[in-house]
Amino acid sequence: MSRTLAKFRSRAMFTFVGGVLVINPAFAQEASTTTAQPPTAQTQPTQPTQLDAVQVTGIRNSLSQAMDIKRDSAGVVDAISAEDIGKFPDTNLAESLQRITGISIERRDGEGAQVTARGFGPQFNMVTLNGRQMPGADAFGASGQVAIGGVDGGTRAFNFAQLAAEAINGIEVYKTSQAQVPSGGIGATINILTARPLDHEGIIANAGAKLVSDRSQPFDNDLTPELSGIFSYSNPEKTFGVSLSASQQKRKGGSVQATENYWNVQPWTGSMPGNPTVVNAPEIGQLYARPNDLRYAFSEFERERVNGQAVLQFAPTDSLTLTVDYTYSTNEITENRGEQGMWLQNSNYTNVQFDTSGAVATPVYIREIAGTKDFGLEQQRSMQEYKLGSLGFNAVWNVTDRFKLSFDAHNSKNESRPNDPLTGGGSIFMSIAGTNNCTRGPHCGGSWVQELEFNNGLPVGTQTWYPSTADAIAGTNGVVNPGFQEGEIGTQVLRVNAQSQVSEIKQARVDGEWNFDQGRFQFGVDTNKSTTHRIQAAEAYSTLGDWGVANVNRDTDAGLMDLLRPVNIVGLFDDYSASSWPAWRGNAGQLAQWAADEYGVGLGVSPQRAADNFVEEKTKAAYFQVELDGQLGSMRTNTRLGVRYETTDVVSTSVIAVPESIEWQANNDFRIVLSDEQQPFTEKARYSYILPNLDFSIDFTDELKGRASFGKSIARAPYGNLYAGPGAQQPFGSVLIDPSSRASGNAQNPSLKPLESDNLDLGLEWYFADASYVSLTYWNKSVDNFIGNTVVQESLYGLTDPTSGPDARAALDFLTSAACVSQVGAANAAACSANDTSLFTALALLRNNPAGLAAYNGTDAQVLATEAAYDLYGQADDPLYQFNVNRPINQNKSKLHGWELGGQYFFGDTGFGVLANYTIVSGDVGYNNGGDPGIDQFSLTGLSDTANAMLMYEKYGWSVRLAWNWRDQYLILANQGASRNPYYVEAYEQWDLSVNYTLDDHWSFGLEAINLTGEDVRWRSRTSQMIVKLADQSPRYMLGVRYKF
Secondary structure: OHHHHHOOOOOOOOOOOOOOOOOOOOOOOOOOOOOOOOOOOOOOOOOOOOOOOOOOOOHHHHHHHHHHHHHHOOOOEEEEEOOEOOEOOOOOHHHHHOOOOOEEEEEEOOEEEEEEEOOEOHHHOEEEEOOEEOOOOOOOOOOOOOOOOOOOOOOOOOOHHHOOHHHOOEEEEEOOOOOOOOOOOOOOEEEEEOOOHHHOOOEEEEEEEEEEEEOOOOOOOOEEEEEEEEEEEEOOOOOEEEEEEEEEEEEEEEEEEEEOOOEEEEEOOOOOOOOOEEEOOOOOOOEEEEEOEEEEEEEEEEEEEEEEEEEEEEEEEOOEEEEEEEEEEEEEEEEEEEEEEEEOOOOOEEEEEEEOOOOOEEEEEEEEEEEOOEEEOOEEEEEEEEEEEEEEEEEEEEOOOOEEEEEEEEEEEEEEEEOOOOOOOOEEEEEEEEEOOOOOOOOOOOEEEEEEEOOOOOOEEEEEEEOOHHHHHHOOOOEEOOOOOOOOEEEEEEEEEOEEEEEEEEEEEEEEEEEEOOEEEEEEEEEEEEEEEEEEEOOEEEEOOOOOOOOHHHHHHOOHHHHOEEEOOHHHOOOOOOOOOOEEEOOHHHHHHHHHHHHOOOOOOOOOEEEEEEEEEEEEEEEEEEEEEEEEOOEEEEEEEEEEEEEEEEEEEEEEEEEEEEEEEEOOEEEEEEEEEEEEEEEEEEEEEEEEEEEEEEEOOOOEEEEEEEEEEEEOOOHHHOOOOEEEOOOOOOOOOOHHHOOEEEEOOOOOOOEEEEEEEEEEEEEEEOOEEEEEEEEEEEEEEEEEEEEEEEOOOOOEOOOOOHHHHHHHHHHOOHHHHHHHOHHHHHHOOOOHHHHHHHHHHHHHOOOHHHHOOOOHHHHHHHHHHOOEEOOOOOOEOOEEEEEEEEEEEEEEEEEEEEEEEEOOOOOEEEEEEEEEEEEOOOOOOOOOOOOOOOOOOOOOOEEEEEEEEEEOOEEEEEEEEEEOOEEEEEEEOOOOEEEEEOOEEEEEEEEEEEOOOOEEEEEEEEOOOOOOEEEEOOOOOOEEEEEEOOOEEEEEEEEEO
C-alpha cells in the first residue's frame, strides 16, 4: 500500500468516506429527485441510480433518501433536507449542519453561528446558494465586536443566520473536491438548496406560525412571533411555473456574562507591586498570569429577520428550461448591554494566592487596596442591519438526448451597515461609573479595596469600602459590596462607533455534459468578480466627567440618576450562586441624548475614517471531468477523474487616516489621535492553480461499498489579511514599567497565497437494512501556506512615546527613590512605586507644574485632579514608539487527519429509530500553553472531537426527535494581545427536543425545545482559572402550527 500511495504527491492523503448522513435528504420531498450532484449552475445531471419521484415526508423517509444520495454519489457527500415543503428539521441551519460527521459549530448567544468542517473554520469553507457562491458580510458596532449569532467582522464567511430555515429545501455538504465546484472550500463546500416550481405538480401552498419563548432574556419573558408561507404553481404541461416564499421572524433573547478583558503573562520575579503576602508563590522565572479586570454583564437583544424568494420558470420546449430567481433577506439586530467592571490598578496588592499546577501560575485570590477609585457601569447599544440580495438567471438546454448545455449567472450582494437612528452609527458606549471621588454619598472619600477570586466556574469580585487607608490596611470597619448610591455615580465619556462591510459577487458560467453508455464527460468555464468594501469610522469621542468621574454632583443635579435603575447582575446567573456589588442599568440611547443636552456634545458618527479597505478578486476558471462505470470481476465500480484550472488577480486598496499622536489620558487609558490626512495604499497580486481530483468507488457486495478519493483544493486568505496599509493600536500601559503592555500594530499582506491542501479519503459503508447503514471514514489533509504571523518592533507614522522619554525616565527614577518616600511621608509610601497611575501623575506635574516633581504628594486627590486636568502627548525628545507590528505571511505546513464513524438504524415498523456519529479530528500542531508570551505560536484552531446522537419516533401522526450534541474543548483564537494568549472554548453539550403531530392532511402542530438543560458556554486561556468569557444560557421554546392548502 505504501508504494502505491507514494505514486501520489508525498503530501497527499486518503479518507474513508463516511460520515453519517444526518438528517434528511438533499432534495425537497415532492420534488423530482436525482442523486446528489455538486452545485453546478443549478443543473441536476443524471446519475446511474434514479430515486423514485414520490411524495416523501417525515423523518424516516427523508433519512432514507439521504442514505441513497450518500450511497449513489461519486464523491463524499452528506446531506440534510426538509421533512416536508417548508419544514426544515431545525430553525437554525448551522444547528442542522452540526449533526453531520466532520461538521462542528460555534454557538453565540444560544444560536449556531460559525461552521467548522474537518478542522477548518468558516473562512475556509465555501457556501453556495443553489450552486452560486454567496458573499459574506458581518461588520458590527465597533471594531472587534461580534453580532448576536454572527461571525467575525470583515469576513468571507457567510452568516447562516441570514436565511430562515423554512425557505430551505436542503443542504448538501461536499467533503471531497470536484472539478466543477469553484475553489474556496478547503474544509467543505456547503450548498443550500431552495425549491423550483417545475419540480412540483400543480399548486402547493402552506403557511406556518410559531410562538417563541426565549428563557435567556435577563429581565423579561416576552413571546415573539414567526410567520412563514410558501406558494408554488406549475401548469399541467410543465411549461410554466412560479413560486413564492416569505417569512418573518422576531426573536428576543439575551445572556448574562462574566468576562476578563486581558491576562498579562510574564516571568515571576519574586514580588508584585505593594509587596503582598503571597501564598504558593511561583518559582523565580516561572510564567504567571495577572488579570487586568473582571466584568459582569447582561445582554438583551432583539432580532427581526425577513426572508423572501421568487422563482419564475419557463420551458418553451421539452429541451429548454429558463429560470429567473431572486432571493432577499434582511436581518436587523439590536443589542442593549450593561456592564459592571472592576479594574486592577496593579499598584498596591496586599494578598495574592496562586495555583501553580497548570502551565502558567494563575492567581486564585487577589486583594488590592485601590484608594480613590471608579467602578465601571458602562451602558451600550449596538444596532446593525444585514441585507442580502441575489438575482440569478439559469438556462438548461438538452441539445440531444446525450448532450446538455447550461448557462448560469448571478449578481449577489451582502451588506452589513450601522442602523442606529439616533447617531447614524452602529454602537453607543456611554461610560458611567461609581466612585468615592464625591462629596454627597455615604461612601465618598475613604478607600476602596477590591478582591478577585478565580476558579473553574464563575469568578467572584468583591468591593469593600473603608473609611480610611489605615482601615483598609488593617481590614477594620469595612462595608462589603455596598455598591453605589445617588451622589456617588457620574459620567466619564461618550463614544460612538460605526463600521460597515459590503461584499458583492458577479459570476457567470457555462457547463456542458455529454452522456455515453458507460459514463459521462463534463466541461465548463467560469468567471467570477468578487469585491468587499469595509469602512470603519474613527471613534467619535466626547469627554463628559472624564475617566476620573469628576462631575458627580453636576450629573446628579442634571438628573442622571432618573435614567438609571438598580440591577443585581450576578444574581441573574441561573447556574451559579455568588454575590458581588449591586449595579445600575439604563438605556444607552436615552443616556447619550441626555449627555448631548447636558454637555453639548455631538451624537453623530465621526466623519473621519479609521479604515477604508477595498479588495477585488477576479477569477477565471475552466474544467473538465470524466466519469466511468465499470466492473472489477463481479463488482461494480465508478471512477471520476477531473481537473480544474483557476487564475486569480487581486487588487487591494486601503485609505488610512494618518495617526498624529498617542494621547495618554490617565493611568492605563490611551488613545490614538487621528489627523484629517488620508493616505492611500494599493497592492496587487496574481496566482494560478491546477486542481486535480479522483474519486473511485466499488461495490464489494450489494450491501458493502468502498471508496477512495484524492483531490487538491485551495482556500483564499481571509479578507482581513489582504488589506493594504499599516495600522496602529493604542497602548495600555507604559513600556518603562511593563514591557508586555507594548501596543500592537498591523500591516496586512495582499500578496498572501491561498492555503493549498492535498486531500485523501478512504471510506467503507455497510447498508445492512432498510434506511439503515454504518459508515467509517478516514480522512487526511496535508496543507501548505498556512498563514503565520511575524512580529517586528518598528515605528509607525512617526508617533512618539509619551511614556518613555527622558522626562518619563526622570519621573520613574524619582518614584522609585528614597527621596520620594521622604517627600510624601511614610503613611503614603505606596504612592512611590512603579505603576501607571503614579507615573502619569508625576510626569504631568513635571511637565506642567512650576514646582515639578517637588509638587508630588501621591494622594488620591492629586491623582484625580491631575488626570482631570491633563492629557499627555509625545514631545520632540521622546523616542519613536516601537509597536509590535504583526504581519501575516505564508510560512507554515501542517497535517490534519481524522475518523468519522456514523450510522442510522430503524427498528422495523415500531416507529423507533436511532442516529449516531462520532468524529475524531487531530492535527500535528497544537498550542503550548506554557510557551514564551513574547513569541507568536503557529497552531491550528477549531480542532476538536464531536459526537451526535438522535432518538426518533414516527408513527400514528407523531414525529418525535430527541437530539444530543457534544463538542470537546477547542482552540478558537491564538496569539491574543501582547502576551500572545490562546483562547479555548471549553467542552459543550446540548439537548434538543422536537415533537410534531399531524392531525390530518392539512393541519400539523409542533413543539420545539432548544438547549433543554440550559447549558452554558465558557471560554478560558492558558489555564482553566484564566477565564475569558462565561455566558449563562437558558432554553428556548417554540410552539407552532402549519396548514397545507
